[in-house]
Amino acid sequence: DTEVTQTPKHLVMGMTNKKSLKCEQHMGHRAMYWYKQKAKKPPELMFVYSYEKLSINESVPSRFSPECPNSSLLNLHLHALQPEDSALYLCASSHRTGSMNQPQHFGDGTRLSIL
């Protein structure tokens, strides 16, 4: 069991749909992250939130819209996705950003399929 909970575990959506991925942690962490992982590839960083503010956007297309409504929750809003966006989306948290000796805690991801 992980301490970072992601819902849903699986999501199938059409290219015109709007959906949201959710991530929750109750470890008091103030840094939260979204990663994208294609099949048989390593995770790639998408967004970083620090104290509920977006601090890093790794040139992610605007069809992905992150939101951090409070220190425990992180959402990823999806709209007009493309088939190549099908991937495992991972959420992670850590005590704070920029701390090189603190681990990140990952959820088990949402497996997204775009039809």
Place this chain on the structure above:
Amino acid sequence: DAKTTQPNSMESNEEEPVHLPCNHSTISGTDYIHWYRQLPSQGPEYVIHGLTSNVNNRMASLAIAEDRKSSTLILHRATLRDAAVYYCILRSGGSQGNLIFGKGTKLSVKP
């Protein structure tokens, strides 16, 4: 950002020790060496990290070369559950401490 080099895959027998190597010849003095692993159908899991000295925890040991240009993750007694992709990652100020994953080593454990 400093990069790491790991073998694509390794095999081990159950209940035997496993030594997973990682080369990081361009490491800087303030870079931390982190290891994560990802079991099938799960998110990455933190294993261990170190700066200069060898480190031990309940999961593994980390041996860091004196010149810090390489390190080795040691699983003392492999189990079937240790079959995973193991990532060696340098965390540096240049990347704001973020995790930049390389390709990792896929470890297979034979019964």
